[in-house]
Amino acid sequence: MSKILPLSLSGISVKAGGNHLLRDININFDKGPLTLIIGPNGAGKSLLLRLCHGLIKPNKGTLTWQGSEAAFAARHQALVFQKPVLLRRSVRENIAYPLRITGMFSTAEITDRIAEALDLSGLAAIADRPAKVLSGGEQQKLALARARAIRPEVLFLDEPTANLDPRSLGQVEALIRETHEAGTKIIMTSHDMSQVKRLADEIIFLYDGHILEAGPAAQILNKPASKEASAFVKGDLLP
């Protein structure tokens, strides 16, 4: 039974300096498929994730969780940023932080969740190392493990494997897949088509702040309807 889904965006527009960064976004996210938001740089992918997560407010339109605009959904969702933002603390303390500030968990439960997150992410051996000295791949795994420890119903991932080497990329993707299989709704952005092919169940193609196409991954990848999506999927240069 879902606590917050579906997430519905209706007639959403975001403007800055007179420019439409997102315009007329209408989409529903429901439990189940692993959703990839794809599109070229500047299409509005990260902005859409931040909007869904509540970090920015739309200029127009409505965003609802289970039909309600209330902020009740805040503690059931998490966002992992493209560049991991880590506190100047140990790996273990970074995972503990969001669990502690909710005030919802006992010390024993926090300890259990930290142990589970460290185990799943393969970071147990470096749990007491300062987070800021980890490699890029380790930092991203930690950010993902920290978000996962909250056990969110929805996990937003903003290009979580950008700038990672193939080995780290594989490890982070495995963690994403495992999180999805554990029942968390994943909504992530990417412009890496090989990754999209590996992970996506459904795809939203965003272009110039607007959703040009949305549907099952096979449909968008094999028979894109718009010339922009077709060019993007093929890896051609876009106008």
Place this chain on the structure above:
Amino acid sequence: MISILDGFGEAFRLLLSFDADLVEIVLLSLRVSLTAVVFSALIGLPLGALLAVIKFPGRQVLVVLINAFMGLPPVVVGLIVYLLLSRSGPFGVFGLLFSPTAMIIAQTMLITPIVASLTRQAISDLWVEYRDLLHSFDATPWQIMKTLLWEGRLSMMTGILAGFGRAIAEVGAVMIVGGNIDHATRVLTTAIALETSKGDLGLALGLGIVLVGIAVVINILTLSVGHAIGRQSAQGQLL
């Protein structure tokens, strides 16, 4: 003519002889300045964090005023505190003038802007880094302030040290509100001023060297504590 070497000689003689008057003066100097530092930290740290994080009408004016007050002339602060605490002043009834308490009040007024301003700058930088993350965790304003102060603890320590340096070295304010009374309100700086005016330059220089020595020792101790805290927190023992 008294040379610097004579001054060092006098300083060593004073230290090695455990001169009772010197010990009393040093202890009072430390008591007044360290107490002022504690009070200014209690006021300046949250004030600086508040100015960095919370937007409210008049914030910029307050920031400009606090920055300007960093350079407050000690004699002006001394004069204001004198007027406040003198018999005809609003707080004259407490009879605090020419007491260590009056000196603590004056030094607190003098260094709180330094602590608040340096804190605001450090927290502003951290706020840029952590704003989205902390909002993403749905942290309350109080949790945000606490977290940012902790993340910036080493910068805070620099601000507090700068405040201590200013307090222990100033002479104008403590001279006006303390009166340089022997065995009551005489501190190192006022004693130096007195010995210089009496023509005992060797003793004045000796006291000056003791004063600089104390400032150096306090700095070393504080930095050592800071590094210890840094190591301990990186290993996940704090907050």
